[in-house]
Amino acid sequence: MPGFCGPNGAHRNRLTALLAGLALLGAFGCRPEPAGTAATENRKQPAPKTAALTSPQPASPASRQSASLPAAPFVFADVTDSSGITHYYYNGEESNQYTILESLGGGAALADFNRDGMLDIVLASGGKITSDVVVGFSPKYYTQAGRLRFRPAAGRSGFESVNFYHHGIYLCDYDQDGWIDVLITGYGRLALFKNVHGEQFTDVTAQAGLDIQRQELHWSTAAVWADFNEDGHSDLFVGHYVDWRLKNQPVCAGYGPGVPRDICPPNRFAPLPCQLFYNNGDGTFREAATASGLLPGKILGAIAADWTEDGLLDLYVANDAIPNQFYVNQGDGTFREEAVLRGVAGGPFGEPEGSMGLATVSLDVSGTRAIAVTNYQGQLHGLYEDRGRGWFDYAAARRGLAALGTNHVGWGIVFADWDRDGDRDAVIAQGHVIRHPPEPQSLAQPALLLQFRSEHEPPPTGRFVAVAAGGYFAQPHRARAIAAGDLDNDGALDLVITHIGEPTRLLHNQTPASGNWWGIDLGCFNGRDKSGWKVVVEDDRGRTQHYSFASGEGYLASHDMRLVVGLGAAQSLKRVTITDDLGRSWSLPESYLAAGQYHRWDYRSAGTPHPPD
């Protein structure tokens, strides 16, 4: 959130100010001061009531701008009302304490928890903040009854035991029993829930050895399930945010005229260490040594993939207002931070940004991989193209993200082929962090819908173009997480979007398909996370599509683990090659190539792979 956080000139200024006090006309040190510190504290205007936060917002400049955007070929219908989902994330802002805690929001996770062939949903519920305590509300578990109808889990889901204010929902079958388990991150602790045959979730945090009680580890946010030590079991990285407590809650002035108080910027708080737990393979974890090379951060997002192409999963971490971190896995239990060196530390000039959500995408026929980062107001949403082996080029302008401007705050981001034309499009959830952003910023902001223009489409090609859609996308929201998944198994990915101050929405993708599709389930149903896996699909028209997987994509959310490939004008598949994180590859047999359906593939029964290159 660095719009929050002006450039780091505050400290530099102090000595100068000190000297200026010593002698008249002292050293002139008027470097940029942190925005919203003392500058606005005397601007008089009554503080808007909290109710204003939840009432509809006037159209933001961004939404006004959407009128000039090309029309989207995508159609998303808001089916929340008919879905049976009546969920609200509570961030505790009603207590009017202006805590930074309330700014993050909560996540959503989509998976077939009960293995009935339909995606179910787990939603974070947040909590409330009183003057002396932060408490949590239980996450909600909805099972699908079919046709996009959901019902709260009958009886006790097990999540009732969650009494801490929470954010993220991350999925993995950590114990390889075939049932997808749930990790919940939040303030005060994290919790691991074992899925007991899809009927109930049991808190196994202590049993698994994840209940580390250390003073400095008190605000977990992003998590990544990935097999960092290549032992066949998913390990767990947990990122923490900042050292905020009710006891050290400062009072910060508002950021615009007439705002006496607002949420403090992250720069006011110290970063927290992160954690890495290695999976022992017996349902328990051990914490990695402190010498693992992982540094403290202000983490809101993290993804793992083998960018350096050495057979080891690396880790990219999105930090709020300090440089992002890129950890190269050394293969000996340690990581080396190389974000600046590899070009992924920050904005166009490497400057630290308020990074939130992360996603990866393969951009074109050559399979060029990229990492996208959503950022704070006053910053571009970033896109780093992998030139190979984890050496990145900043490419936000070239790929169209810069054209979105900087007048928005981005959170969840998902790349998917909404219209099945064979290109990966995107959605970015947006909404401001602070309560009273000064004009032309706005509290609520419309989600961005991006279409990737490939060479056979109208110019500009080879880049993302913002497109205007009606319904949900025409209105400003205070959105946070997005979970994408094919809720009705029709090959079109639907969206679940969480918010602050408004209900969670379910958007059904009703885009007229511009082509056939093919789907495959490589999720962690077989005990191995798909981080670092690659799928190359070649269709009957000779087009090749590359998909690379990274764990932890999005923001506090978990997407449908299945892969859906839009085939465009192609009618069928010619070849599909799957490469795992160890570099072994398999060519799928003919029976897996039928279009218009999902295939479930288990590497353990897939025969001898081709050896690694």
Add this chain to the structure above:
Amino acid sequence: MSASKSAPILAGILVLLAGLVGTGFWYTFRDNGELDDALEALRLQQYDKARQLLLDRLERRPQDAHAHLLLSRVLRRMIPDDLTLARQHLTAARQLLGPNPEVELEEAMLICQSGWRARETEADLAGRVASPETPGDVRLMIYEALVRGHIRAGRLNAAIRWLDRWIEALPGQADAHRWRACLLEYQQRPHLALEDYRALAAMQPDNRTLRDHQGVLLAESGYDYQQAIQLLGEDFSSRHDPRTVTAQAICFYGLGDLVRARQAVGRALRLDPSYVPAWLWSARIALEAGDAQAGLQAARHALAMLPGVSSRQAKVALLEQRSPPLAHPTTYLERLQQLEIQALNQLGSLQQLQQAMERYRRTQECLARWNQLVENTPAVPDLDNLYQAAQLQLELADCDEAETLVQRLLEQAPDYPGAMQLLHDCHERRYQARQAMENPPTITEP
């Protein structure tokens, strides 16, 4: 003497008397008119005219206390001000008038405008502006003095607080909006600055420069490239201001037109080869266009030109209600070093990359040490604090700061070891920067 003889003499005396009286009236009238003209010129902010009128008057009437007082005010309010001379005239006025509320008010404003942290005086002035009995023109003067004093001392947030009050109390003041806009822009809070520029534009709808500046700000902040280019226009070949042309280049970059972005930034550099931001953007745009060699060349040249950006220039610009075009030199240092790394990353030059990384790490270490130093510096810095601070500022490319610190050190300890060397290093660095500015590399365009 007979009546017939005395009558002409009497008439002559009467005529003479009348002439004398008339002349006296004329002089009085003219002098009063002079003061009125000076006051009117002051009101219209025609400071040069007001000063000349008052100087003329004081040449004739050196003991005119009101002229001294008025001239002191003119010298204080003019841009740039001359506070030393203003104080001399105020002292003269005080000697001639004795205790006088007008002199006291002027004295208070002079103290505050000079940048002293004079809390009591500021509180006194605050009381005056809050009083409904204080006339509007006096309140305006007080606000102005307070704002200028805080800017002079580098207390920008305090200056903005006073501007907030000024604008609230006396709406429609172009000066206040312009000052606040400049300060907010300098503090990198463009969205707030834009509000003030919009208010100014509403007052001066035909002001093309204001319209351009809004476009520049929208482009530099990246808020809305489309709107920015609409305000600036796409034609950069007929533009002559490097900042505006660079802003057009930024818009083209943001909108993904890297070819035109490179052409525009090339023009900006031809207009002013010493304009650091254009080199910065030139490097960024070249890198994204895949021309790592050009990017590296631009980044390295700009690094050689540092400091190239002066804190003093920024101060003067702010005091003069001009938008300071440049950010802090350290910001440029960090950004250019990162661009150099990105370029070497693209070029795959590992050895050079490691060297660049080493330089970048050193900068980061300096920043960390500076922050630590600031944290641990006592209220009155000792000589070692000053020396270390000067050293670090030099490393961080801020020669102004380094020089100010070392001069302060030398005032207290003329023989402090290494101080003169530091001063020499500052000059050397400036000299090298000038040399680099005078020898720009060839600008490559697509």
